[in-house]
Amino acid sequence: MIVCHCQSISSHDIHAAIDWMRAADPDTLITPGKVYRALGKAADCGGCLPLFLDTMRRNDNLEVPMNLRGWRGGATQESKACKATRKSSTTSIGRSGAS
Ligand code: FES
Numbered sequence: 001m002i003v004c005h006c007q008s009i010s011s012h013d014i015h016a017a018i019d020w021m022r023a024a025d026p027d028t029l030i031t032p033g034k035v036y037r038a039l040g041k042a043a044d045c046g047g048c049l050p051l052f053l054d055t056m057r058r059n060d061n062l063e064v065p066m067n068l069r070g071w072r073g074g075a076t077q078e079s080k081a082c083k084a085t086r087k088s089s090t091t092s093i094g095r096s097g098a099s
Contacts, residue, residue, distance in 0.1 A: 006044035011055045022061035
């Protein structure tokens with residue numbers, strides 16, 4: 001079934017792109033934009049987006065990887081701990097004598 005008429009993308013193309021991306025990187029987040037890019041195309045009018053998303057949601061490989069669930073774009077738990085150490089307590093940049 002053709003999902004995107006502007007770019008002639010079928011539901012089979014969408015599922016194949018999702019399966020390929022998941023096989024290539026098990027931790028990747030798969031978005032409609034990434035599916036378009038994987039197919040070498042770009043959205044035009046955007047009228048297909050609701051059907052495009054419905055088609056994507058029917059693919060079992062679309063599931064968000066467990067380690068990325070709840071992630072809000074900030075630091076991960078491992079990287080939250082500051083590993084930097086202070087090298088010198090006498091460092092003062094641009095503050096000497098200025099008021
Ligand atoms: S129908 Fe898909 S971008 Fe127009």
